[in-house]
Amino acid sequence: MQPPSRRTLLSLGLFTLTACTVAACTTDRTGPAPGATGPRPDPDAPVRLRAVTATDALLTGYDTLPAPPGVDGAGLRAETARHRAALAEGLPATAVPSPPVTTGPTTGAPPTTATTGPATAAAPTPATDGLAALELRTAESHLADLDAAGPSLARLLASLAAAHTLHAAALGAPAPPLAAPPTASASANPAATPGEAPGVGAAAVTALQNALGAEHAAVYGYGVVGARLPDDPARTDARTAYAAHQARRDTWQRLITSLGAAPAPAAAGYQLPFPVASAADATRLAAHLETRLTGVYADLVAAVPAPHRLTAALALRDCALRARRWGAPDQPFPGVPDPAATPAATTG
Template identity: 65%
Template structure:
């Protein structure tokens, strides 16, 4: 894989792009004051699925010889998911956090079974994307991506790449066209970046992986181009070149660039979940999941909320008067 031309270096859209953030507010009352949470049924289903997952972690941690160093960080992230999903919900409407169970006699919890449950939890969150308001849809997609990464960490094979978007012009109002163009620009940048990555990796599994991911980003780029064309707008063209965030001269810096590219794309796709109408949210959420897994593959630090900052407010410490 040859590196793209460096004749023109522009600001790398994916790397320096500041996406239009839809916010992480999950408070049900909004500006109209407290009231029924329109997302209530969706939120309660997400909490129930997360509680089942927490109970499964606790049951496995209670067994002799449990892989505590592996399980405890994943369980802690799952608890953060629950707190974020419950945040802003009226008091008394959220079920209490489940207690710590012991292993059921006659059963032997395993990491493999827990990986299956993580993947099922991700699927349940994604099934509710279309029913949620944009901020909650964005959170659900992020948590589902984290669930998919947990499943992989527990030994499950990686999820297969998701489908490309199917054009449905009638369901895509013009107000989302800028969001689609941003996603396309981000994929242009990723395709360019992976050209640089592949050129600096040895001819081994790393380069093979880079080729696979390069092709995946080309396919996603082409899919957004087709969708935008079907919607009657001209897709944003690729720039002649893009400025890299740091010099890339060897395999370590190449893998660092790949991790950076994928991590920045998670933010693009998390925002896109909230920006798009229901028919296209699944596509953006799948892209978020795939970028999360690829970022982890390249050594990017993990986060409980791929693509978004911690949705819970930072406590304010005040000095006593």
């Protein structure tokens, strides 16, 4: 077998973005203003504080509402506390309220993780409904602040919105409907002339091309997945996912065209990350594709201007939910490295 091309590997998500792209996506907006004697206030501070406040309300919910049987409430609360720490990073200690202390019930045993097929959500209970609603409310608050945040914080907010939606699913809430990709007229700036894209730079177009390439690969991959699954509900799920990725692919093609660039074509074939010879292999491939796409879309949130961030964030969320359905373990920070495992950047 011939070694895959670099673009093919990038599309499959086996390559990380180049250092210059990541730096462009995650550039912090802090730093000394011209002529100033010290660092200027962080413009993201109000957004961070709102996100911390919303997270504190969720933590209080875990301290007052018991988790249902079979759900690791303590684990979900611990992840939420990690989210709070990431959101508060860089804020002055005097500006951040003290976090809630665990005082109430977070009972429940850890749930069993599916490994051979799509997961089945437990039926919601009254207690589950309360915690799940709080999780979804927190996710919505993060999405509402995407456009007000700097690129790096927007990326984190999109990841945490997906994480809280995963928490709600673990608590038994039905998954939200998949986000409908916008039409070309909704995505493009009607005031732009051909070849011009006000507010959209080269880094954003590159990130859009990366997302398009990843969707090309996902469409190819789901063709392999569907061919290895029996004619049962799992194959139906694969067909649904295949159609969703086709729609996303078409969305990015239209948007890139509207920005005056030529959409990258699909490759004739793609190198799979491992042999797919059985239904179990097909399920694992589907989970792999969706998990890798969460990273692509997290980077896209950071790279594109505000009007397109929500589209990318909802794509991240949808991929995280599909990965869970295929049996992938939930990630505390879908699509981004765990901030606790990443060395903090120093400022001069």
